[in-house]
Amino acid sequence: MEGETPRRDEGPRQIEPVVQITRSELQRLMEEAGRNALAQHERRTTTPIVREAPRRQLFREREIEREHEEASKGKPEKGHEAEGSEVGSSEREKGKRRESGISRVEVDDVGRQIERLGKQINDLKRRGEIVSQNRNSPFSNKILAEVVDPSFRMPDLPKYDGTKDPQEHVAAFELVMNLYGQSSAINAKLFVTNLTGKAQEWFTSLPNGGIETFEQLVQKFTFHFASKRKQKQSATYLFNIRQKEDESLKNFIGRFNNETLEIQDLRIDMMAASFYMV
Structure with a gap:
């Protein structure tokens, strides 16, 4: 018709890509969001904790x-131009969608990274809260930051009130805890x-933050209660043991054997000689 402008051949319509963001x-x-979250957490936390190395390693x-x-x-290689070819145009559009699209596997991988990063942030926050709540503890921040596994069940161990041999208490504790393989801090x-x-x-009277390791704690503990240690007798002590008038031979032998346990480096010949001299 006269007066009408002929329509321009616009060619095949372009199909928008399914996902309009590349994997990179x-x-x-996501990395920028993780760094911002860590930076905000550090600004809220006033207690210094050693955490730079794991975070830097993750982002690196x-x-x-x-x-x-x-x-x-x-x-990317340039495709050959195919003027007037709908097939060539369609192939290029498919190639663009594949290039810009993200597979399900890649999305799941990013999701796992976000979850792992969130756990690390929560762990740092929990450690910071524990340290902040125990500022007056004799333990250092290194020990306070260690968290006991919630599934761990404390074995039944005897209490210590300061009246018994401290070395015996430490030996009993280590004998049991060696089975669980816990760290020095735990x-x-x-x-x-x-x-x-x-x-x-x-323990509560010790200076704040002075205990760095379990070994240091044991050293201070045994030194303070050293006066409660059992004193070992010499072998000559057995020669002073006598059977009482109203004591049966069976009871005397039992008492004699108990006394031998208190002798340090007891030799069999010394024990036999002292017994026959009774």
Whole structure:
């Protein structure tokens, strides 16, 4: 018809890609969100905790992986122009969708990274809260930051009130705890839960933050209660043991054997000689 402008052949309609963000762009956004979350957490936490190394290692690994992926892709090849060919145009559109789209596996991988990052942030927050709540503890921040596994059940151990041999108490504690393979910090935390009375008062009177390891705690503990250690007798002590007038031979032998347990480095010949001289 006259007066009408002929329509321009617009060609085949372009199909919008299913996902309009590349994998590298999504990865970069998630890493930036993770760094912002960690930065906000550090600004809220006033207690210093050693946590830089794991975080830097995590982001460094992701940066290296992204660099390798970008290097392996190289420069995209230009497709041959196919003027007037709907088939060629359709193939190019499919190629663009594949290039810009993200597979389900890649989305799941990013989701796992986000979940792992969230757990690390929550762990740092929990450690910071524990340290903040125990600023007046004799334990250092290194010990306070260690968290006991909620599934761990404390074995039944005797209490210590400051009236018995401290070395015997330590030996009994280590004998049981060696079966569980806990760290030095966890052993230190569990050890003080069995202190009562004067022993508990001694621990709470220690300077704040002075205990760095379980070994250091044991050293201070045994030194303070050294006066309660059992004194070992010499072998000559057995020659002073006599059977009482109203004591049966059976009871005397039992008492004699109990006394031999208190002798340090007892020789069999010395024990026999002292018994026959009774």
